[in-house]
Amino acid sequence: MSRGLVKTHIRGFDDDVLRGGIPQGHVVLIRGASGTMKSSLAYYVLYHNALEGVPGLYVTLEQNAGGLLEHVASLGLKATAVSDALPILDLSRGRDHLEEMVAKIGSMTDATATRDEALMAVLKAKVLELRRRRNFQLLAIDSWDALELILEFRDRRAETFGFFEWLRDLGVTSFLISEEPGLDIAPTALEEEFLSDGIVHLRLEPVTDTAFQRRVQCVKMRSVNQDSDDRTLLFENGRFEVARAIG
Numbered sequence: 001m002s003r004g005l006v007k008t009h010i011r012g013f014d015d016d017v018l019r020g021g022i023p024q025g026h027v028v029l030i031r032g033a034s035g036t037m038k039s040s041l042a043y044y045v046l047y048h049n050a051l052e053g054v055p056g057l058y059v060t061l062e063q064n065a066g067g068l069l070e071h072v073a074s075l076g077l078k079a080t081a082v083s084d085a086l087p088i089l090d091l092s093r094g095r096d097h098l099e100e101m102v103a104k105i106g107s108m109t110d111a112t113a114t115r116d117e118a119l120m121a122v123l124k125a126k127v128l129e130l131r132r133r134r135n136f137q138l139l140a141i142d143s144w145d146a147l148e149l150i151l152e153f154r155d156r157r158a159e160t161f162g163f164f165e166w167l168r169d170l171g172v173t174s175f176l177i178s179e180e181p182g183l184d185i186a187p188t189a190l191e192e193e194f195l196s197d198g199i200v201h202l203r204l205e206p207v208t209d210t211a212f213q214r215r216v217q218c219v220k221m222r223s224v225n226q227d228s229d230d231r232t233l234l235f236e237n238g239r240f241e242v243a244r245a246i247g
């Protein structure tokens with residue numbers, strides 16, 4: 001049975017790299033160091049889908065909604081054109097914000113739940129409520145690292161697994177933004193790499209002693225025979241575009 005495909009609207013990426021798009025329902029990791037345009041790219045994908053009538057939800061945890069909107073405006077994207085189809089859930093105040101939500105709707109959470117379980121429950125309830133009300137098809141979580149920090153996972157492996165299962169049950173296509181792990185990272189801290197259905201790497205590649213080029217590589221996309229070659233990533237006149245990298 002074939003599933004629908006989600007377009008990224010990045011020129012040269014959907015057809016040449018993804019052979020059509022991202023299979024609906026996938027959980028895709030957008031991984032890269034700071035400044036590699038992870039947030040820009042995730043917002044861009046949801047924005048262009050929203051313009052075409054596919055609603056999304058952008059959950060921001062690292063920067064507040066105002067900062068995000070200011071940034072995407074500087075990229076030439078008109079967020080006001082999609083404010084209904086692409087609401088932003090601002091959790092940038094972190095744990096405090098979720099704690100307030102727990103206090104407000106605390107009665108719905110199990111009294112025996114630990115604090116972390118209650119925070120997770122309230123976050124899921126909020127997203128589910130928006131899913132019911134807005135029927136969004138695309139979800140971005142910016143970032144997975146920030147979410148993990150707020151929720152203070154004690155059993156990282158089990159909680160990451162549980163969260164991915166929950167995302168899949170939600171029935172949407174999701175993008176998890178994640179920082180490039182350091183070289184000293186324990187392999188056990190990479191559950192999300194094998195749990196995800198797709199991984200898109202963003203990099204700033206030195207091309208001379210002083211010049212850098214943006215690069216994008218789709219290293220994994222389940223059920224797609226994707227092209228894993230490195231591409232240069234260009235952002236011009238409000239459009240992302242990829243081109244073959246000349247090595």
Ligand SMILES: Nc1ncnc2c1ncn2[C@@H]1O[C@H](COP(=O)(O)OP(=O)(O)O)[C@@H](O)[C@H]1O
Pocket residue numbers: 032033034035036037038039040041071074075076235
């Ligand atoms: N108008 C623009 N055109 C191209 N690149 C831009 C523009 N405005 C900002 N940037 C780039 O976007 C980067 C930040 O993007 P962002 O998506 O926030 O990165 P990340 O989420 O990976 O940290 C900046 O470092 C800057 O290089």
Ligand SMILES: [Mg+2]
Pocket residue numbers: 038039040062142
């Ligand atoms: Mg970011």
